[in-house]
Amino acid sequence: MKAIPTVPLPSGRAMPTFGVGTWRMGESARVRADEVEAVRAAVDRGITLIDTAEMYGDGEAEAIVADAVGARRDGLFIVSKVLPSNASKRGTIAACERSLKRLKTDRLDLYLLHWRGGPALSETLAAFAELKAAGKILDWGVSNFDTDDMRELAALDGAGECATNQVLYNLTRRGIEFDLMPFCAKRGISIMAYSPLEQARMLGDPALKTVAQRHDASPAQVALAWLFRQKGIVTIPKATRLDHLDDNIAALDLILSLEDLRTLDARFPPPKRATPLDML
Numbered sequence: 001m002k003a004i005p006t007v008p009l010p011s012g013r014a015m016p017t018f019g020v021g022t023w024r025m026g027e028s029a030r031v032r033a034d035e036v037e038a039v040r041a042a043v044d045r046g047i048t049l050i051d052t053a054e055m056y057g058d059g060e061a062e063a064i065v066a067d068a069v070g071a072r073r074d075g076l077f078i079v080s081k082v083l084p085s086n087a088s089k090r091g092t093i094a095a096c097e098r099s100l101k102r103l104k105t106d107r108l109d110l111y112l113l114h115w116r117g118g119p120a121l122s123e124t125l126a127a128f129a130e131l132k133a134a135g136k137i138l139d140w141g142v143s144n145f146d147t148d149d150m151r152e153l154a155a156l157d158g159a160g161e162c163a164t165n166q167v168l169y170n171l172t173r174r175g176i177e178f179d180l181m182p183f184c185a186k187r188g189i190s191i192m193a194y195s196p197l198e199q200a201r202m203l204g205d206p207a208l209k210t211v212a213q214r215h216d217a218s219p220a221q222v223a224l225a226w227l228f229r230q231k232g233i234v235t236i237p238k239a240t241r242l243d244h245l246d247d248n249i250a251a252l253d254l255i256l257s258l259e260d261l262r263t264l265d266a267r268f269p270p271p272k273r274a275t276p277l278d279m280l
């Protein structure tokens with residue numbers, strides 16, 4: 001597999017710009033073995049970034065990641081998230097301990113507040129600082145934060161340590177390009193693009209298919225290559241099927257031409273005004 005570029009983090013560490021997601025994993029015992037195999041196969045192929053959350057499968061997605069990773073934890077970059085309902089100072093620390101236990105690890109590479117709501121943001125930040133000082137998390141960030149949320153965050157003590165904002169971003173959801181993305185870029189905060197394939201709903205789009213045909217590629221590869229070509233963007237497609245996983249990894253080699261970008265811009269125009277952040 002091609003070497004995956006990284007983005008720098010406040011800790012001085014680096015985060016790969018391509019990884020795998022795990023939402024909807026851990027919800028059915030019937031497919032659990034396939035889900036473990038999908039994450040294991042991603043690691044076998046050299047993917048190191050795995051995105052999960054205490055919410056996914058009610059903790060079971062984290063257990064699946066642990067089973068998939070086994071003894072190979074050290075080379076990996078594991079991201080998990082605290083639910084807003086747990087995000088008080090004590091609640092965040094307790095939630096993190098539970099995630100560490102399920103993940104069978106002693107640290108998270110990155111810990112995110114899943115979305116706004118619940119206790120004051122300053123409490124969550126205080127917990128993140130304590131967890132970081134204890135080595136239980138190596139970096140922290142946020143998720144589903146719109147520009148106003150980021151402004152509020154920026155005014156708090158310790159906000160300069162924020163590593164990332166994980167948000168819904170793909171060809172069909174370009175609103176963040178207007179204000180949120182420049183806001184984060186200016187402060188060195190990376191964007192993690194979730195649902196990069198719009199949960200497969202965008203893959204039948206004729207423009208995507210046209211560009212895919214030019215390269216003998218798949219629409220999913222075009223959608224991922226479009227994200228991957230942007231500096232500072234991290235992408236975490238989820239694939240349970242191994243043919244999907246391999247298709248997505250092959251997108252790392254796909255380079256879109258100016259003509260492709262024009263075709264995609266015509267079909268999925270960049271935003272002309274500020275729009276509220278979408279969330280799935």
Ligand SMILES: NC(=O)c1ccc[n+]([C@@H]2O[C@H](COP(=O)([O-])OP(=O)(O)OC[C@H]3O[C@@H](n4cnc5c(N)ncnc54)[C@H](OP(=O)(O)O)[C@@H]3O)[C@@H](O)[C@H]2O)c1
Pocket residue numbers: 020021022023024051052114143144166167193194195196197198199200203218220221236237238239240241242243244245247248280
């Ligand atoms: N922070 C947040 O609030 C938040 C919200 C949503 C998602 N996320 C994270 O982002 C990750 C990715 O987003 P997502 O899971 O919502 O959606 P996604 O990655 O956009 O799409 C996943 C869907 O696309 C299918 N797929 C994957 N590769 C494909 C390919 N090459 N060709 C055709 N279909 C393909 C998958 O099928 P199979 O599984 O059957 O292979 C699955 O149904 C999540 O898993 C999660 O870790 C975070």
